[in-house]
Amino acid sequence: MAHAGKGSSPRLRTALDAVPVYVPGKAPASGWKLSSNENPYPPLAGVLEAVTLAAGHMHRYPDPHGTELTDRLAEQLTVPAAHVALGTGSSGLLQQLMQTAVDPGDEVVYAWRSFESYPIVTRLFGATPVEVPLTGDETQDLDAMAQAITDRTRLVFVCTPNNPTGRALRRDELARFLDRVPVDVLIVLDEVYVEFNTDPHCADGVELYRNRPNVVVLRTFSKAYGLAGLRIGYAVAHAPVAEALRKTAVPFGVSTAAQCAALASLDRQAELMERVADLVSERVRVREALLRQGWTVPESQANFLWLRLGEQTTAFAEHCREAGVMVRPYGQDGVRITIGEPQANDVLVAAAARYR
Numbered sequence: 001m002a003h004a005g006k007g008s009s010p011r012l013r014t015a016l017d018a019v020p021v022y023v024p025g026k027a028p029a030s031g032w033k034l035s036s037n038e039n040p041y042p043p044l045a046g047v048l049e050a051v052t053l054a055a056g057h058m059h060r061y062p063d064p065h066g067t068e069l070t071d072r073l074a075e076q077l078t079v080p081a082a083h084v085a086l087g088t089g090s091s092g093l094l095q096q097l098m099q100t101a102v103d104p105g106d107e108v109v110y111a112w113r114s115f116e117s118y119p120i121v122t123r124l125f126g127a128t129p130v131e132v133p134l135t136g137d138e139t140q141d142l143d144a145m146a147q148a149i150t151d152r153t154r155l156v157f158v159c160t161p162n163n164p165t166g167r168a169l170r171r172d173e174l175a176r177f178l179d180r181v182p183v184d185v186l187i188v189l190d191e192v193y194v195e196f197n198t199d200p201h202c203a204d205g206v207e208l209y210r211n212r213p214n215v216v217v218l219r220t221f222s223k224a225y226g227l228a229g230l231r232i233g234y235a236v237a238h239a240p241v242a243e244a245l246r247k248t249a250v251p252f253g254v255s256t257a258a259q260c261a262a263l264a265s266l267d268r269q270a271e272l273m274e275r276v277a278d279l280v281s282e283r284v285r286v287r288e289a290l291l292r293q294g295w296t297v298p299e300s301q302a303n304f305l306w307l308r309l310g311e312q313t314t315a316f317a318e319h320c321r322e323a324g325v326m327v328r329p330y331g332q333d334g335v336r337i338t339i340g341e342p343q344a345n346d347v348l349v350a351a352a353a354r355y356r
């Protein structure tokens with residue numbers, strides 16, 4: 001029966017045809033990589049040691065619930081442990097949230113531009129993306145997003161600070177938005193850059209989720225904590241959603257090494273937050289230098305800056321590459337520049353000056 005079926009390859013889900021391919025930030029052959037929002041600092045000695053020790057147990061499955069880390073996060077955030085779900089980075093949790101709330105044909109609302117994975121996961125599940133344009137100052141238009149919600153909307157992504165524009169939402173405006181969304185629609189507050197946010201008026205998703213059963217907060221160890229390569233993040237949500245996230249997880253996806261690295265990082269939070277503070281002051285320094293050169297640079301609360309360059313986008317990214325620094329171009333919209341170590345940032349600032 002070698003030729004029983006039609007065609008020459010297995011029939012795949014047609015939803016995949018509409019899935020955009022994720023374009024990773026390019027790594028330069030030599031020079032600096034400011035294209036993937038990574039933390040430029042290598043692991044702290046104690047974190048590396050914890051991972052090395054954990055590697056000695058790789059013949060065993062990890063604790064599927066990450067009990068010690070879950071308890072630790074719950075205590076730190078003052079939430080019940082049942083409200084914390086670990087995932088293989090917040091990317092894993094994004095897919096699980098789709099599996100949890102969205103059927104084919106349902107609508108998913110988010111701002112555009114925002115995180116590149118939102119259209120990918122939406123299409124992957126055969127859902128319909130409803131993309132709401134950013135305002136003129138590169139912020140999510142919460143009024144328009146509220147108005148875009150229909151009876152078919154099952155999930156809303158809100159990214160604050162927003163990737164790639166860096167703009168963060170204020171507590172009062174976000175709370176007002178959350179209260180306008182019907183309670184049977186899941187709202188995902190993607191806060192993976194929250195540790196870089198220094199604006200006291202900004203929202204803390206964990207405070208906003210407490211009395212809102214349809215809000216889930218996503219956080220990660222990839223960005224501020226510098227564990228991008230180990231794949232570990234977490235969600236905070238009320239019990240039904242958190243339980244659904246545990247059901248939809250890839251079994252044993254979060255490795256023992258990742259769990260141990262996260263615990264060791266929480267032990268060294270003060271030291272890690274000094275690095276975050278250094279990156280924040282570099283963010284301010286680079287933005288001021290670019291403003292002095294005449295660029296328009298929205299105020300960012302994350303570890304990156306956004307230049308809306310329109311049709312200059314590709315040329316600018318290429319110019320930077322030739323100058324020894326990779327930035328991230330987004331179509332004909334603009335480039336995102338990750339804040340790296342000071343020398344890398346200096347190369348970027350000098351390259352930008354020569355482009356003007």
Ligand SMILES: *Cc1c(COP(=O)(O)O)cnc(C)c1O
Pocket residue numbers: 037088089090091092115159163190192219220221222228231232233
């Ligand atoms: C980087 C990023 C993520 C995913 O990070 P993980 O490494 O999967 O935790 C999620 N959301 C946004 C907005 C991001 O920029």
